[in-house]
Amino acid sequence: DDGQGATGEAIIHADDHPGNWMTYGRTYSEQRYSPLDQINRSNVGNLKLAWYLDLDTNRGQEGTPLVVDGVMYATTNWSMMKAVDAATGKLLWSYDPRVPGNIADKGCCDTVNRGAAYWNGKVYFGTFDGRLIALDAKTGKLVWSVNTIPPEAQLGKQRSYTVDGAPRIAKGRVIIGNGGSEFGARGFVTAFDAETGKVDWRFFTVPNPKNEPDHAASDSVLMNKAYQTWSPTGAWTRQGGGGTVWDSIVYDPVTDLVYLGVGNGSPWNYKYRSEGKGDNLFLGSIVALKPETGEYVWHFQETPMDQWDFTSVQQIMTLDLPINGETRHVIVHAPKNGFFYIIDAKTGEFISGKNYVYVNWASGLDPKTGRPIYNPDSLYTLTGKDWYGIPGDLGGHNFAAMAFSPKTGLVYIPAQQVPFLYTNQVGGFTPHPDSWNLGLDMNKVGVPDSPEAKQAFVKDLKGYILAWDPQKQQEAWRVDHKGPWNGGILATGGDLLFQGLANGEFHAYDATNGSDLFHFAADSGIIAPPVTYLANGKQYVAVEVGWGGIYPFFLGGLARTSGWTVNHSRIIAFSLDGKSNPLPKQNNQGFLPVKPPAEFDSKRTDNGYFQFQTYCAACHGDNAEGGGVLPDLRWSGSIRHEDAFYNVVGRGALTAYGMDRFDSNMNPTEIEDIRQFLIKRANETYQREVDARKNTAGVPEQLP
Ligand SMILES: O=C(O)c1cc(C(=O)O)c2c(n1)C(=O)C(=O)c1cc(C(=O)O)[nH]c1-2
Numbered sequence: 001d002d003g004q005g006a007t008g009e010a011i012i013h014a015d016d017h018p019g020n021w022m023t024y025g026r027t028y029s030e031q032r033y034s035p036l037d038q039i040n041r042s043n044v045g046n047l048k049l050a051w052y053l054d055l056d057t058n059r060g061q062e063g064t065p066l067v068v069d070g071v072m073y074a075t076t077n078w079s080m081m082k083a084v085d086a087a088t089g090k091l092l093w094s095y096d097p098r099v100p101g102n103i104a105d106k107g108c109c110d111t112v113n114r115g116a117a118y119w120n121g122k123v124y125f126g127t128f129d130g131r132l133i134a135l136d137a138k139t140g141k142l143v144w145s146v147n148t149i150p151p152e153a154q155l156g157k158q159r160s161y162t163v164d165g166a167p168r169i170a171k172g173r174v175i176i177g178n179g180g181s182e183f184g185a186r187g188f189v190t191a192f193d194a195e196t197g198k199v200d201w202r203f204f205t206v207p208n209p210k211n212e213p214d215h216a217a218s219d220s221v222l223m224n225k226a227y228q229t230w231s232p233t234g235a236w237t238r239q240g241g242g243g244t245v246w247d248s249i250v251y252d253p254v255t256d257l258v259y260l261g262v263g264n265g266s267p268w269n270y271k272y273r274s275e276g277k278g279d280n281l282f283l284g285s286i287v288a289l290k291p292e293t294g295e296y297v298w299h300f301q302e303t304p305m306d307q308w309d310f311t312s313v314q315q316i317m318t319l320d321l322p323i324n325g326e327t328r329h330v331i332v333h334a335p336k337n338g339f340f341y342i343i344d345a346k347t348g349e350f351i352s353g354k355n356y357v358y359v360n361w362a363s364g365l366d367p368k369t370g371r372p373i374y375n376p377d378s379l380y381t382l383t384g385k386d387w388y389g390i391p392g393d394l395g396g397h398n399f400a401a402m403a404f405s406p407k408t409g410l411v412y413i414p415a416q417q418v419p420f421l422y423t424n425q426v427g428g429f430t431p432h433p434d435s436w437n438l439g440l441d442m443n444k445v446g447v448p449d450s451p452e453a454k455q456a457f458v459k460d461l462k463g464y465i466l467a468w469d470p471q472k473q474q475e476a477w478r479v480d481h482k483g484p485w486n487g488g489i490l491a492t493g494g495d496l497l498f499q500g501l502a503n504g505e506f507h508a509y510d511a512t513n514g515s516d517l518f519h520f521a522a523d524s525g526i527i528a529p530p531v532t533y534l535a536n537g538k539q540y541v542a543v544e545v546g547w548g549g550i551y552p553f554f555l556g557g558l559a560r561t562s563g564w565t566v567n568h569s570r571i572i573a574f575s576l577d578g579k580s581n582p583l584p585k586q587n588n589q590g591f592l593p594v595k596p597p598a599e600f601d602s603k604r605t606d607n608g609y610f611q612f613q614t615y616c617a618a619c620h621g622d623n624a625e626g627g628g629v630l631p632d633l634r635w636s637g638s639i640r641h642e643d644a645f646y647n648v649v650g651r652g653a654l655t656a657y658g659m660d661r662f663d664s665n666m667n668p669t670e671i672e673d674i675r676q677f678l679i680k681r682a683n684e685t686y687q688r689e690v691d692a693r694k695n696t697a698g699v700p701e702q703l704p
């Protein structure tokens, strides 16, 4: 027995039953390549909608559905699970873990969920409030449920953990991490026994603040190697340091290692976090562990001294790649920082790295070590000056999965350009409970304020498929989209790429040259990756539809430049003999401008703006312009009366819908200041928004 188990063997030999999609990236290599080729370049133009299933949430959908023997297991926003007949779309069972609504603001980026794991007749998924749940795959009945956040991880007032990534299973151990570095968190992953839910091992990704043992698998490497790379008294000792593993965890049966993609620093501000000292291991790194024990094997740090939210959590893919005439088993990685890395999968040795998008923070990588050669101006926490960074905090590539086709030898990256203005918080680090705590000035960060700078920012926004040749480390070609924040990519044996776009279209492209061969109006922005499978011997392509995630939340109104859609959350599936029906017609107007009250107290709006940017903007949009998913507060009925507004913001009238109460963060005067600010913003923008709805794009001619 090699410890893989029957399901592990089935995943290792995934190509023997290509009709299934049994793990997040289809195979342990996470190449998101399916050999299925019934649908191919010559017939994809005839693809038709086979079925759709409306979902019972209307926020961002990021899930990769699994398909096991004709049954689809899809997770949705609010950590719900649906089992669906993959041939017909008929709902077989559903499971709602009843995540409390007031938990939504404990995470940075929408109450999303990226998917489930399957093992030995059970399906596993994480919940936004930190649980890991195992269900019977046949019946949907609960087998076990555990809290993945141990009390010792919660020490300190600012710690905030949420779980939205897909668990992965290595040799019968379910491994799950969490998010929270924008608030305060000390990253870790836990391996649970797939049968019982008992903790097997735990690995923290940043040191214990007192350099004491946690009685975890990480103790020795943290105390002997990582602690020395942090200042002993920086804000990290109170804030947790970050390093959350919120997306990629990969088991590689070839090397028998588990790879963790480790996130950004907490707080972001490196000067405050670590007094401007040290590389801060294991932030921005890939860390390799033994699956049985969690014992450290190697690490490779992509972003030392992180201060840009440059997570290395992005999808970890393994490949067998010819390099200098020799085939090597490597990790290829396109993290937020904009460099494409090739790393030896067994040893962590840096092989090569090249920027895959335009970057201004580093001029390149040291060819021997892979360490970035920093542009000194980018170290804004040390210079004390603002930095307009590209990539910005959303990265050259975020959670949207990339794909590889062994037929073309190309990696297909859902690449983007979203700048970010980094501005230090002055006067030291002052954290607020229940808000982002970056050590940055939340009134200035992100989108620049002046109209000219804002126009330039909008011009800088880009989104595209980047076909990247990993052998040459260069671009082969690209397909431009309207803007950033498009869905993940699927590559198939039919020489096709499938991708859903922010503008609500679902496309098939020729994998050899990017020609657009098929599109379908899915009516809502797509941020999830498609999958393909067989049901009754017939090939289907399916994807979750539903605009959301951090981009429309934080960028707000400017996110509309990627394509203006309303969230209609669904799973849609295509086949060659599907019905030709389009989706049913629905309201595509979104939040319509409502003439606001004419009067506001202009003495209160500056503080209202400050409070709004501190507590509200990350979900309801920069400067109170909504991004089309959550209510646009300028047109909300609740701003019409002081008591109505206080009932929602102060007393939690809408907690069931995800709107937390803020009376422990702000007093009634401060909350009323926000209302005055919203009325001001509504008056400033009302006519522009009415006019925008007369043009087909629905986006104002003049932004801002
Ligand atoms: O640092 C973290 O702990 C953390 C967590 C998450 C998350 O859990 O979704 C995101 C990020 N960071 C992040 O930086 C980011 O860009 C991001 C985008 C999204 C999303 O789902 O839209 N989540 C996250």
Ligand SMILES: [Ca+2]
Binding pocket: 181, 182, 263, 264, 309, 311
């Ligand atoms: Ca982050």
